[in-house]
Amino acid sequence: MTATPLPIALDALAGDVGAAPNVEGAIQAARAGVSVTLVGDRTKLHAALASHDITGLPITVEDAPDLIGMDEHASDVRGRKDASINVATRLVKEGRAAAAVSLGHSGATMASALLTLGRLPGVDRPAILTHIPTARGFGAMLDVGANADVKAAYLVQWARLATTYLRVVEDRQSPTVGLLSIGEEDHKGNALVLEAHPLLRAATDLNFHGNIEGRDVMQGTTDIVVTDGFTGNIVLKLAEGEAKVLFGWIREALTSTMQAKLGALLVRGALRGIADRLDPSTYGASILLGVRGLAFIGHGSGDARAVKNALLRAHRAHQAQLLQRLDAELRAAPST
Structure with missing residues (x-):
């Protein structure tokens, strides 16, 4: 029996535009075979999905009522456990998602990934x-x-x-x-x-x-x-x-x-x-290397194509067992 592939957790209301490019990009990625969990306010996400035919597509919604805005402080992730980026990285931590992707607040994404996932051995700073x-x-x-x-x-x-x-x-x-x-x-x-x-x-x-x-x-x-x-x-x-x-x-x-x-x-x-x-x-998003999990940070102005390519890149990294290989290589590396 084949195991169901882990989805990529997408911070789906983040970014300069909000839901539209995130949802459209997620649908494009899902049509390419990538499972996606949209993380954000459930009501807003279902409303955004309502105008699309997603019948049979591997797309789910994970409720996260809070969103860290682009003009807020990255340190806000510490006290806002229901913020969408924290929910996304927590899904990775709990083994319910293969990676977290966000086109939102880059500082908040880095802080959330570091606080939630921790660092790989041998890494001082991601x-x-x-x-x-x-x-x-x-x-x-x-x-x-x-x-x-x-x-x-x-x-x-x-x-x-x-x-x-x-x-x-x-x-x-x-x-x-x-x-x-x-x-x-x-x-x-x-x-x-x-x-x-x-x-x-x-x-x-x-x-x-x-x-x-x-x-x-x-x-x-x-x-x-x-x-x-x-x-x-x-x-x-x-x-x-x-x-x-x-x-x-x-x-x-x-x-x-x-x-x-x-x-x-x-x-x-x-x-x-x-x-x-x-x-x-074309390149979708940048990877945050050094945390104990896969996390990708995209441009806040990214369009649906950027979202799709970010999800595809995250999926490819997970399929290639990047995290396990990074861990093994760092443990085997000579001391400096």
């Missing part, structure tokens, strides 16, 4: 790993916002987490690790980089490339980029903002004259493919 489109496909960068001030040892831990993630979920067998700095030379960088470099070099279980510069991130010089969360978040937001501005310039150029408009018809398909690679919704 980190957010995000996918970055590069000239070679995509790369992984962490931390991108969970930890502004870090210790050098954290970067080694995160490199191990990312290495296992790429091997298990993305089938990259020996991913390279780059340390983000202001120069390729070993002696360049701030105090954190100068301390972290020899630690990463000495970690025999890592394929450490060395220092990389900002331009190397989008070139895909290494599969993994490690940095502190302050720097990583700035790099991520800069890349996203530059992509929007660049496509705005292209749009202006291709609509400036009748001749340009005719040319736009010829390149429309190619440009759509490029836009798709640069669109954050």
